[in-house]
Amino acid sequence: MAIRVLIADDEEAHRRKLRAALEAQPDIEVVDDVRDGEAALRVARDQWPDVALADIRMRGMDALEFTRQLAGPKVRRPVRVIMLTTFALDWYVYNALREGACGFLLKPTRPKPAVEGVRIAATGATMVSPRLAVRLLKQMSTRAAVARGKAKVDEDEPLNEWEIDIAQLVAQGRTDAEIGDELYISPISVQRRVVEIAHKLGVRSRIAIALWAWESGHVRRW
Template identity: 40%
Template sequence: MSAPVRVLVCDDQALIRTGFATIIDAQPDLEVVGECADGQAAVDLAVQLNPDVVVMDVRMPVLDGIQATRLIAGAGVARPVKVLVVTTFNLDEYVYEALRAGASGFLLKDAPTAQLLNGIRTVATGSALLAPEVTRQLVGRYAARIRPPESADPESALTPRELEVLRLIANGLSNGEIAATLVISQETVKTYVSRILAKLGLRDRVQAVVHAYRSGLVT
């Protein structure tokens, strides 16, 4: 059997933190290795415990979840840890900033238990996770506030088919849905996604979504 996914739970509300930890620890393939109530403790424990995934709240004392995510998973971090942000609808701007800081995805705090567990497993495998019900609202609303860098134009780097796949990714479609839409295999979709990320210098699908909105490819 493979080793369980090591999870660090960070939330300043004890009830939510304990609830998450209890749910996660009950799974045979997941293991809670630590809990904390502020962002600085999250950074310290991430270094000390080397978890596979950090379940991160956004608003926390001492150091907020965005800053903590940047220090744990951001560009330039020697050994980045995958971060799954959990939030509520009224904190969507903070979540967008967390995605820019390096988070691998986000979920809503009131998401079903199965969605939380699936989210942890998904992020742990190196895939990105976006809550589909708020993706377009979230990224579309705040990406326009940031002027894209000169290198952010995907049309100069991608083929027409790759641009089409990127648009579908940005609209929240899974690999299977993209395959069905374009009438191609999922393996072919995976190849296109890998090429897109490599050509644009992006880490995962979350960054691809943000990039598509920032560059004006999707509005």
């Protein structure tokens, strides 16, 4: 069955380019392309695509609110939202991931990364452009350093020590197999515990778990 995709971008030329690249693929169907956030939300709720490619600076609706309504922790049938962004929007990158975005692509978006991003997102995985990942890690490192400087006993810590160990390894980019080797459990057990951690934190993705681990000061080094 084809992966159903919605495109939301106020740049018509960029929108057409993405649509042409995606529609050329036998396993991808573009349900619509729109120019603003409110239209995108209406189409998404009517068509309920598998993946939405959305400009982080959409007109008509804040991109974070768009993501929250389609992919937030309380959404029963989440859409996989990939944000289209530029280097200058680190704050949006960080917060959109926390709101449920599953990944980011840099604009102008080339056809091959767009196609690969849609396929990755459809599998449930998280994808972030490597250059954006480096910037994001630097930002998280700074936040973690500040958090460690203000460290105090937190009686409301949502995770137990075992879960914190797993969250730390997720934040270091370890795979399920690598985490299993480190903690002497099976990859399947790791997957199960990652799902439980995400539920406790009220997030959906591994990268959101990583953001929490860095921001809360649990990651001591990279």
